[in-house]
Amino acid sequence: MDDKTKVRDIIRTNISTKRQTSDKVMPSFFLLMASVSVITTLGIIAVLVVDASKFFSAVPLTEVFSTKLAPLSANPSYGILPLITGTLMTTIIAMIVAVPIGLGAAIYLSQFASSKLRRILKPMMEILAGIPTIVYGFFAYSFVTPLLMNVIPSLQAKNALSPGIVMGIMIIPMIASLSEDAMNSVPEIMREGALGLGATKLETTFNVVVPAAISGIMASIVLGVSRAIGETMIVTIASGSSKNFTFDITQSMQTMTAYIVEFTSGDAGGGTLGYYSLYAVGLVLFIFTLLINLLAQYISRKYREVY
Structure with missing residues (x-):
């Protein structure tokens, strides 16, 4: 061998x-x-x-889906609609702020900014994502609310408008970063083809790039909604604990996450009905976020472009 x-x-x-x-x-x-x-x-x-x-x-479902929430009163009631309303109102405000600014930032970074400027602006923008949410909460309560009071005299010290705006600011990096990645994934040949046919850069952006990247853009928006619904500290500090059923964003509202924080601080004894209401609210919140994430996956699959 x-x-x-x-x-x-x-x-x-x-x-x-x-x-x-x-x-x-x-x-x-x-x-x-x-x-x-x-x-x-x-x-x-x-x-x-x-x-x-x-x-x-x-608790019967007729009471659960009522507008009266007073879990610590002599005759407690556990209507969840005030919490759902507060959650949805702050989320809508946040998305009104985050979507146009985030998409505008993504379009500029992916289509108009030079590579040198992009390397400077994108990390600076993404710093917002690293700020603790409790800092955002104090920022909303101590700076944004007093500033808005000068414009809206009827605005209460605790309200839904201020935390909604600040949540939108917090979500901007998520929408901008994911949308920019989706736009950058569009083949360069599509841009060059549109420009070669005489389209301007702005026309190419809105008629070619954005439609081609719509699945990624929609997914970023839906994930932003999920992030806003699950936010806790900003709404706990700046939105207050009012359990009134109202659509007035100048008044105090309580979200589902803020309700959980309030009761886990010791207001509800273990084994009581108020204690178990925390898990009911948590289950509703889980279902909300699950449905939103399923919607994001559906949109991504339905409108995904394959190149």
């Missing part, structure tokens, strides 16, 4: 041994890593459903 045959046999033996060990161990390891998020999600759902069922078994 020559040296080449010996070396070949040694390599074959080593490869066979390593393959046997890795093929047995690594797939199980990767399966465990992939199962962590699934198991965690199932655990969260199980906790919410089990404890929320204790609330829904004691």
Whole structure:
């Protein structure tokens, strides 16, 4: 047996041994890593459903979907509509602020800014995403609200308008960054073709690039909505804890997340109906965000352009 045959046999033996060990161990390891998020999600759902069922078994649905929420009164009521209204109003305000500014920033960075300017502006814009939300909350309460009071005298110290605006500012980097990535993924040949046919750069942007990137843009907007619905600290600090059913954004409103924060601070004793109402609100909030994420996936699949 020559040296080449010996070396070949040694390599074959080593490869066979390593393959046997890795093929047995690594797939199980990767399966465990992939199962962590699934198991965690199932655990969260199980906790919410089990404890929320204790609330829904004691409170009729006619009361749950009423406009009166007074969980700590002598005759408590658990109408969830004031919380849903507060959540939706602050979310709508946030998206009115975030969508036009975020899309405008994305269009400028992807279509008009030079590469040097883009390298400067994009990191500066994304710094907003790294600011803690509690800082945004104090900013909304101590700066934005007094500023708005000079314009809107009827604005209360705690209101829905101020946290909605600040949430919109917080969401801008998410919409801008994801939308810019979607626009940059549009093939350059499509831009060049439009320009070659005589279209201006602005016409190319709105008639070619934006329609081609619409799936990514819509996904970024829907994810922004999900982020606004789940926001906690900004609305807790700046929106207040009023449980009145109202559409007046100058007044104090309470969102679902702020309600959970208020009661987990010790207002509801363990095992009480008020305590289980936290899980009911949490389950409704989970369903809201789940539906929004499913909508984002549907829009992304429906309008995705394949190049």
